[in-house]
Amino acid sequence: MTNEEKIPFWRDDRFWKVVIQVIVVAIVVAVFIFLGSNLVRNFQRLRLNFGFGFLVDRDRPASFQIGDSPIPYSATDPYSRAILVGLLNSLRVMVSGIVLATIVGITVGIGRLSDNWLVRQIATVYVETIRNTPLLLQLFFWYFAVFLRLPKIDNPVIFLNSIFLTNRGIYLPFPAGSLQTWLSLGFLVLSGVLAAILWRRQTQVIVRGGASGRTLQMGLLGIAIAAILTIIFGLDWQQPQLDRAANSLEGGLNLSPELATLLVGLTIYTAAFIAEVVRAGIQSVDRGQWEAARALGLKSGLVMRLVIFPQALRVMIPPLTSEFLNLAKNSSLAVAIGYSDVYAVSNTISNQTGKAVEMLLVVMITYLSFNLIIASLMNWFNRSVQLKER
Amino acid sequence: MTTTTNLGSKPPVNSVSPLTWVKKNLFSTWYNGILTILSLLFLYGIGSGLLRWTFTQAQWGVIGANLRLFFVGLYPQTLIWRPWTSLGIIIIMGGFSWGILTRKGAIFSRTTLIILGILGATCVALSIPAGIQSSLLLWGMLFLLIIGAVVGRRVGTRIPAIANWLPLIWLVTFFVLLWLLEGGLFLRQVRRDDLSGLILTLFVAIVSIVLSFPFGVLLALGRQSSLPAIRWLSIAYIELIRGLPLIGILFMAQVMLPLVLPSGVRLERVVRAIAGFTIFTAAYLAENVRGGLQSVPRGQVEAAKALGLSIPLVLIFIVLPQAIKAVIPTIVGQFISLFKDTSLLAIVGLVDLLGISQSILASPKYLGRYGEIYLFIAVIYWICCYSMSLASRKLENQLGRD
Numbered sequence: 001m002t003n004e005e006k007i008p009f010w011r012d013d014r015f016w017k018v019v020i021q022v023i024v025v026a027i028v029v030a031v032f033i034f035l036g037s038n039l040v041r042n043f044q045r046l047r048l049n050f051g052f053g054f055l056v057d058r059d060r061p062a063s064f065q066i067g068d069s070p071i072p073y074s075a076t077d078p079y080s081r082a083i084l085v086g087l088l089n090s091l092r093v094m095v096s097g098i099v100l101a102t103i104v105g106i107t108v109g110i111g112r113l114s115d116n117w118l119v120r121q122i123a124t125v126y127v128e129t130i131r132n133t134p135l136l137l138q139l140f141f142w143y144f145a146v147f148l149r150l151p152k153i154d155n156p157v158i159f160l161n162s163i164f165l166t167n168r169g170i171y172l173p174f175p176a177g178s179l180q181t182w183l184s185l186g187f188l189v190l191s192g193v194l195a196a197i198l199w200r201r202q203t204q205v206i207v208r209g210g211a212s213g214r215t216l217q218m219g220l221l222g223i224a225i226a227a228i229l230t231i232i233f234g235l236d237w238q239q240p241q242l243d244r245a246a247n248s249l250e251g252g253l254n255l256s257p258e259l260a261t262l263l264v265g266l267t268i269y270t271a272a273f274i275a276e277v278v279r280a281g282i283q284s285v286d287r288g289q290w291e292a293a294r295a296l297g298l299k300s301g302l303v304m305r306l307v308i309f310p311q312a313l314r315v316m317i318p319p320l321t322s323e324f325l326n327l328a329k330n331s332s333l334a335v336a337i338g339y340s341d342v343y344a345v346s347n348t349i350s351n352q353t354g355k356a357v358e359m360l361l362v363v364m365i366t367y368l369s370f371n372l373i374i375a376s377l378m379n380w381f382n383r384s385v386q387l388k389e390r
Numbered sequence: 391m392t393t394t395t396n397l398g399s400k401p402p403v404n405s406v407s408p409l410t411w412v413k414k415n416l417f418s419t420w421y422n423g424i425l426t427i428l429s430l431l432f433l434y435g436i437g438s439g440l441l442r443w444t445f446t447q448a449q450w451g452v453i454g455a456n457l458r459l460f461f462v463g464l465y466p467q468t469l470i471w472r473p474w475t476s477l478g479i480i481i482i483m484g485g486f487s488w489g490i491l492t493r494k495g496a497i498f499s500r501t502t503l504i505i506l507g508i509l510g511a512t513c514v515a516l517s518i519p520a521g522i523q524s525s526l527l528l529w530g531m532l533f534l535l536i537i538g539a540v541v542g543r544r545v546g547t548r549i550p551a552i553a554n555w556l557p558l559i560w561l562v563t564f565f566v567l568l569w570l571l572e573g574g575l576f577l578r579q580v581r582r583d584d585l586s587g588l589i590l591t592l593f594v595a596i597v598s599i600v601l602s603f604p605f606g607v608l609l610a611l612g613r614q615s616s617l618p619a620i621r622w623l624s625i626a627y628i629e630l631i632r633g634l635p636l637i638g639i640l641f642m643a644q645v646m647l648p649l650v651l652p653s654g655v656r657l658e659r660v661v662r663a664i665a666g667f668t669i670f671t672a673a674y675l676a677e678n679v680r681g682g683l684q685s686v687p688r689g690q691v692e693a694a695k696a697l698g699l700s701i702p703l704v705l706i707f708i709v710l711p712q713a714i715k716a717v718i719p720t721i722v723g724q725f726i727s728l729f730k731d732t733s734l735l736a737i738v739g740l741v742d743l744l745g746i747s748q749s750i751l752a753s754p755k756y757l758g759r760y761g762e763i764y765l766f767i768a769v770i771y772w773i774c775c776y777s778m779s780l781a782s783r784k785l786e787n788q789l790g791r792d
Binding site for chain 1: 653
């Protein structure tokens with residue numbers, strides 16, 4: 001090998017690539033060591049110690065109350081039970097928030113594209129108002145200016161004799177949980193599965209066979225009527241009963257003002273963002289698709305269902321996923337209005353015991369797993385609606 | 391049958407009578423009719439309730455009495471000229487940039503004149519709660535805006551290259567404003583923890599976005615890098631931060647920063663909050679900038695390398711300018727959401743716009759005035775965010791045309 005062919009090492013790309021990586025890793029490690037040693041020193045100075053043992057220690061009860069808990073909980077339970085309650089509370093808000101926000105968001109998003117001028121304007125004003133004000137302000141507004149300002153329980157606002165609004169919360173009719181309820185639920189699930197199968201068959205008949213699918217449509221209609229009847233009469237609804245003597249409302253579902261605020265606030269806020277996603281998704285479908293489908297003689301409902309919506313859905317799912325993730329993360333604002341979600345509970349524990357680092361880790365792991373679960377569910381859904389190319 | 395074609399003339403204007411318009415837009419089909427009636431009922435319900443509340447129940451005195459608190463908070467009364475001067479500088483600079491950017495089109499179009507007229511009327515109307523002095527000052531600001539715009543237009547047509555220097559000019563302005571607000575160097579120092587109200591909201595939002603910008607760009611470059619160690623570190627940081635709720639990061643910054651820093655170092659609450667916002671926003675900005683990096687065609691990099699530029703030079707002079715220009719609207723969007731997120735300062739014990747309204751509400755004199763105060767600050771937030779998003783849409787068109 002002659003001298004000219006040999007490149008000096010400081011002009012060699014490969015050499016620099018390795019050196020840069022080593023330098024960056026060294027800096028990161030050094031920063032971590034610096035911060036970590038400070039942490040250890042500060043722990044010693046403040047006489048703190050690290051460990052998760054206190055979570056399950058029966059001799060150290062949580063000793064704080066939790067307003068609404070879906071499982072039995074008392075102040076004498078260990079901290080781990082309090083965290084579990086917080087987890088369940090968070091899940092409750094996230095799941096119902098995501099469902100409600102999707103429904104409202106899709107409705108408003110379609111409203112923004114409506115032929116009706118008035119509906120379009122209302123939807124636009126809603127979206128632009130909600131998107132341009134902070135969520136925390138909206139939550140404070142709902143909590144202090146709306147839900148806590150409702151009349152006292154002896155004089156509630158009543159809708160349709162079954163929905164009671166009071167400053168102690170919202171009372172809604174709810175299935176009683178008897179055998180009849182469970183049987184009806186089973187029937188509803190069955191008819192849902194059946195309807196899904198029929199719907200698929202009908203789409204196939206229309207797309208492949210070119211037939212109208214009228215008989216299957218009749219079947220679907222029958223199932224729908226049966227399901228609605230079951231929902232109204234079969235579920236054994238329990239109405240909240242106003243007991244004027246005891247000054248209380250019994251029966252049905254009681255949403256505390258905090259839970260109601262969080263649900264309403266998160267739903268309305270996220271729905272405005274989802275509406276924009278839906279609008280953008282539908283508008284992203286080329287105009288030619290509408291025109292071609294119309295030219296083939298499809299009615300506008302079928303155009304939407306067979307041509308536009310499947311294409312729009314592909315565009316909508318990734319941004320929709322990030323809106324769901326935002327909702328999950330924003331549910332941690334519960335701490336501002338005193339709803340005990342997992343973040344609020346961890347915060348209380350951290351203040352009470354001084355175990356800031358441990359509780360921080362708990363919060364991090366919790367939210368990262370929430371995110372992972374939502375993201376992988378949505379990715380699975382995304383894969384199932386993508387074009388299947390050869 | 392003959393068809394007459396008159397080429398070159400304008401298409402016929404469809405004059406629509408109000409009745410046909412109503413029929414076409416509100417009652418085209420039976421369900422549209424039902425929708426219209428339902429919407430009207432809905433509007434009537436909300437509108438009548440809101441109007442009744444506004445004019446009979448609400449007591450707006452609380453707003454007028456605390457106007458100064460909302461805007462400048464507890465900023466020392468004797469130094470009040472400093473926020474005013476800062477506002478003046480921002481407005482002159484805003485007008486200047488506006489003039490430069492719109493130098494090719496008509497500057498005083500009808501829409502602009504209408505907006506200016508509305509602003510002027512608002513300034514006059516503000517004299518009722520805020521006093522004649524503030525109203526005159528605001529009129530002066532409007533005047534400055536127009537002067538700035540005219541000067542910017544003149545300068546812009548004479549030296550077109552100045553448009554490329556605008557970001558740098560704004561960066562210098564940022565440091566001047568920082569000095570003006572905080573003091574030091576010939577000016578009396580104002581304690582950072584004394585900043586409150588809208589001024590704190592703006593301070594935290596602007597400082598955080600400026601600080602997180604370089605981090606965001608570096609992280610985005612790191613994520614796109616071909617060096618595995620750097621790529622994985624960037625991905626880990628971005629995904630970890632994006633998975634956490636902001637309020638958690640803010641609390642972490644308040645509680646953990648003192649624990650991981652040497653025991654002698656004490657950071658002010660505001661600085662810790664800014665650190666939290668910067669850590670958070672950098673991860674989101676990185677994802678935005680990554681989108682821009684991916685939009686730069688590979689050919690650009692290859693051509694630059696073929697010309698003999700080294701990798702850092704390729705990045706600085708070829709890739710980043712194009713990438714950042716492509717994502718300016720998303721960065722403005724990020725700033726808007728950061729501006730809204732600063733309301734979380736109220737939870738970690740700082741008195742931003744929302745925090746100051748909480749403390750006003752806590753005073754027994756204004757007990758229960760929730761509706762009035764929340765509505766008022768909602769309007770402030772809305773005006774700020776909506777005008778920024780309008781400006782970013784304009785900017786997007788402008789950049790798209792160049």
